[in-house]
Amino acid sequence: MEILVCVKRVPDTAENEIAVKADGTDIVRDDVVYSVNEWDNYAVEEAIQIRDNVGGTVTVVSVGDAESEEIIRREMAMGADTGVLLSDSAFEGSDGLGVATILKSFVDKGKYDLILTGALADDGAGQVGGMLAALLDLPYASVVNKIEVKGDKLLVGREIEGGNQEMNEISLPCVLSIQTGINEPRYVGIRGIRKVASLEIPCDGKDACGLDAGIIGAAGAKVKRLTYFVPELGEGAEMIEGSTEEQVEKVIEILKAKGGIK
Amino acid sequence: MAAQIFAYIAHKSGKLDDSALELTTAAKKIDADASITAVVFGDAATADAAAAKAANTYKAVWKVADSALAYPNAELIRPMLAKLLPEGAILLLPTDSFGMDLGPGLAVKRNAAYIADAIDFEGAKDGKLVAHRQEYAGQVYAKVEANLSGGAVITCRPGAFAADEAGGAGGAVEDKSADAGPVPAAKRKFIEVVEAEVGDVDITKSDVLVSIGRGIESQDNLEIAFDLAKAIGADVSCSRPIVDAKWLEKSRQVGTSGQTVKPKVYMALGISGAFQHLGGIKGNPFMLAINKNPKAPIFQVADVGVVGDILEIMPELTEKVTEMKG
Ligand SMILES: Cc1cc2nc3c(=O)[nH]c(=O)nc-3n(C[C@H](O)[C@H](O)[C@H](O)COP(=O)(O)OP(=O)(O)OC[C@H]3O[C@@H](n4cnc5c(N)ncnc54)[C@H](O)[C@@H]3O)c2cc1C
Ligand SMILES: Cc1cc2nc3c(=O)[nH]c(=O)nc-3n(C[C@H](O)[C@H](O)[C@H](O)COP(=O)(O)OP(=O)(O)OC[C@H]3O[C@@H](n4cnc5c(N)ncnc54)[C@H](O)[C@@H]3O)c2cc1C
Numbered sequence: 001m002e003i004l005v006c007v008k009r010v011p012d013t014a015e016n017e018i019a020v021k022a023d024g025t026d027i028v029r030d031d032v033v034y035s036v037n038e039w040d041n042y043a044v045e046e047a048i049q050i051r052d053n054v055g056g057t058v059t060v061v062s063v064g065d066a067e068s069e070e071i072i073r074r075e076m077a078m079g080a081d082t083g084v085l086l087s088d089s090a091f092e093g094s095d096g097l098g099v100a101t102i103l104k105s106f107v108d109k110g111k112y113d114l115i116l117t118g119a120l121a122d123d124g125a126g127q128v129g130g131m132l133a134a135l136l137d138l139p140y141a142s143v144v145n146k147i148e149v150k151g152d153k154l155l156v157g158r159e160i161e162g163g164n165q166e167m168n169e170i171s172l173p174c175v176l177s178i179q180t181g182i183n184e185p186r187y188v189g190i191r192g193i194r195k196v197a198s199l200e201i202p203c204d205g206k207d208a209c210g211l212d213a214g215i216i217g218a219a220g221a222k223v224k225r226l227t228y229f230v231p232e233l234g235e236g237a238e239m240i241e242g243s244t245e246e247q248v249e250k251v252i253e254i255l256k257a258k259g260g261i262k
Numbered sequence: 263m264a265a266q267i268f269a270y271i272a273h274k275s276g277k278l279d280d281s282a283l284e285l286t287t288a289a290k291k292i293d294a295d296a297s298i299t300a301v302v303f304g305d306a307a308t309a310d311a312a313a314a315k316a317a318n319t320y321k322a323v324w325k326v327a328d329s330a331l332a333y334p335n336a337e338l339i340r341p342m343l344a345k346l347l348p349e350g351a352i353l354l355l356p357t358d359s360f361g362m363d364l365g366p367g368l369a370v371k372r373n374a375a376y377i378a379d380a381i382d383f384e385g386a387k388d389g390k391l392v393a394h395r396q397e398y399a400g401q402v403y404a405k406v407e408a409n410l411s412g413g414a415v416i417t418c419r420p421g422a423f424a425a426d427e428a429g430g431a432g433g434a435v436e437d438k439s440a441d442a443g444p445v446p447a448a449k450r451k452f453i454e455v456v457e458a459e460v461g462d463v464d465i466t467k468s469d470v471l472v473s474i475g476r477g478i479e480s481q482d483n484l485e486i487a488f489d490l491a492k493a494i495g496a497d498v499s500c501s502r503p504i505v506d507a508k509w510l511e512k513s514r515q516v517g518t519s520g521q522t523v524k525p526k527v528y529m530a531l532g533i534s535g536a537f538q539h540l541g542g543i544k545g546n547p548f549m550l551a552i553n554k555n556p557k558a559p560i561f562q563v564a565d566v567g568v569v570g571d572i573l574e575i576m577p578e579l580t581e582k583v584t585e586m587k588g
Binding site: 131 | 335336337358359360362363364365366367368369370371374375376377378379392394395396397398399400401402403404405406407408409412448449450451452453454455456457458469470476494495496502503505506507508512513515518519520521522526527529534548549550551555556557561562563564565566567568569570574575578579582583586
């Protein structure tokens, strides 16, 4: 099975306090720790497991700046066979559709049976997988938490509300967006990273992708991000200040009053 | 010209989802003068039942019924909606497993703008619509502007728009099955829904929950949470990453894709406060949050907050409570 996994480099929200620049044009990016989008690690792990079961190759592709090479290498250290970066100043300011359009141009150059994305990334949109499927005219299933290969079809589980699982049969080729928890992504150690550190990652720009600048980047975007902001919030939580000991005392007092200690 | 807005009515066998009454509020925020039409898909019986209920809130209801639509398979409904909706229409969907499945592809097929998970609107003007969304796990907000020339597909966050409980709209139900049909042959077939497994504790019945998130850092630290829960007489629940890591069973996960809990007191410890997590907390419990990030979104919804390290504070709480109880 030829498998393509789309991966995105994102600020690690578990590690960073994200703040908005004073002029609202962007988030403060100095000192931000980046990593591969959490969901994409699960997608790459799933692809590797499928390949190891039925044969084939795993390719990872990312649309981003030169620094995205680092996450492509990381996913190759996990076990992906090839990695490609799609990068061009003309790609900047793309909306989700722009990114999907760029990815489609790459898919069209190869022959993939299965294309995986993450269910969600840092923008909280969960849009690229479904858009890519529609652009390619392929069947799609989102929030997938189980995949079983059955000949030219897949049995896929979608995670739906309440922790229930919706089972579907989907024909190949198809696009799936992968939910966290579908597997346990393998650990990549320093040694693994070292092995891929000097790997050349091929990089395609707008022309290599055969893309017209008008349909991608800021020019092609139907959705424009105007500003980031931090809203005036209501009162929010009453914050307990003081030393840890004082905080602990106060918390216990409050818990007792609210029936939190039995 | 006023916008033509359509609200996709999610329902389970005819019983309306909460979003059905929220999307009308969202539509009015986009354009107070808009014509708002509810669209209902289902098999004959469920579409009738849902359409009748929707007509209580929406003046116009479009119904599409077919036995193949008994279960809402987005791969079937997407092409039908693409055909049915008039040019330039704005379609609203809930941000849930169905809306995420249907929406992005529909926007592509209709050449429409896609806005994911809107939480507010500034109103449509001059063919443009400004929406508010959250990014970076809710840590910052963004204003995005959609070009409405090809219409839009928008998913709206559950709970972000007030439910319109007024009722009495006396809406007219129109059968649009012929316009949307026939049901296409789909390359994805729905088979069945497998119900979530029941675990050893039922957190939906707990009065007090010690709920831990990724801030617990390692499986070994779980003990600290169980010790605290034992000391105060609570049960341990968690956010999704803890279940993904297989540190706790799925039945302890609070959230839209986990359990819905209704405790009196909820302690959110090392949990950032994603809407999918908060969506599983009902009944307005007293919420105490401890998080090392003063900007964590959880502090917007908690009653009382402590900025600090849970690995330091939890053991101290346990010790003090144990001492106190003697
Ligand atoms: C400086 C800057 C300006 C921007 N301006 C705009 C703007 O004006 N309008 C606008 O709408 N957006 C804008 N964006 C957002 C940007 O275009 C997003 O990357 C895009 O919307 C897709 O990301 P997402 O988080 O929405 O992906 P999601 O759809 O949430 O991600 C789901 C999955 O899609 C795949 N995927 C997503 N992105 C990529 C990628 N880059 N490469 C490979 N796979 C990917 C991954 O598998 C991921 O798990 C801007 C971003 C930046 C950094
Ligand atoms: C379709 C879908 C369904 C989902 N369903 C659910 C669901 O049902 N339930 C759910 O929970 N999530 C769900 N999610 C995931 C959700 O979006 C978030 O990713 C998740 O809730 C984050 O969990 P968290 O708060 O534990 O982790 P994070 O967001 O990583 O937050 C960890 C927090 O801990 C803090 N912290 C770290 N270390 C410490 C420390 N030592 N002391 C104090 N604080 C610390 C950090 O500052 C941070 O705020 C779903 C996502 C999708 C796409």
